[in-house]
Amino acid sequence: MVALEQLRYVRLVADDLGHAADFAQRMLGLEPIDRTENLATFRSDFRDYTLAFATGEHAVQSVGLEVRYPADLDAAVEGLRRLGLSAGRGSAEDCTLRKVKDMVWFKDFSGNRIELVVRPLNSGWRYFPSRDAGITGLADVIVRSVDVEKDLSIWSGVLAAQVSDWAGDAAYLRFDVAHHRIVLFPAARPGILCVEYAVEDVNLLMRNYYVLRDLQVAVLHGPGRRPASEQLFLTFAGPTDVLFSFVAEGAAAGADGRRPRQFPAGPAGLCSWGSECKVDEFSLDRSRRSST
DSSP states (O other), X not given: OBOOOEEEEEEEEOSSHHHHXXXXXXXXXXXXXXXXXXXXXXXXXXXXXXXEEEOSTTOOOEEEEEESOHHHHHHHHHHHHHTTOOEEEOOHHHHHHHTOSEEEEEXXXXXXXXXXXXXXXXXXXXXXXXXXXXXXXXXXXXXXXXOHHHHHXXXXXXXXXXXXXXXXXXXXXXXSSBSOSEEEEEOSSOEEEEEEEEESSHHHHHHHHHHHHHTTOOEEEEEEEOTTTOEEEEEEEOSSSOEEEEEEEOOBTTTTOOOOEEEOSSHHHHOTTOOOBOOXXXXXXXXXXXOO
């Protein structure tokens, strides 16, 4: 299986690039990096960028993950082929745009675009945020899945990700010391559901809650704590149909060698504090089997 090194970036499609860029700076507090007519990228940590908004007919929504060697890309292509999936090699223009040496992209069984990249660019400059949101980095991405079991055959069959826990049929996937970097969430359609940024501690999470409220950003879930990961979270509306969260604290992955646990589907399995949830996918039990 192909080892994953890091979660590198999220690319989103924006109808209004100016509005999306304003959100990234004023609401999230990210540092602007590049801005063209059709692209705006933003930094949150040592990575050159972790969030990109694109517009135009060639703009695509995708999640980027780093692998170590070009040979890992070849191995991924072969593994995907065995599952009946095809993969495309990134052109020189694709790699330049993403600031990587090489890349392969594919769509999972749900239709989500995943990009595997080699030698993505890091920044030698200190991260300087647009506001003092306390962000320490891109934490994880929640991805909609129309068939979690089939998509897991990619993540745990071709890519070396492991299931940390379940909430209903939602699978928390890990490949480093964090409890999870990817969540496959049962849904009726594909797409990125939520992009999550880590902040320093509970004080910064609550400070952001009041800042977002003053900026009239709709808070849709939280503040709360997730039973599976023990993360504190605050989920709010973004400039597109993709949500964003600030998260803090959380358990390490596999620290006690335990097997994945099963938590309930719906709000009961997503917040141990019982915070109000206004996210349809989180509120509905889409499990295909009963969960307790």
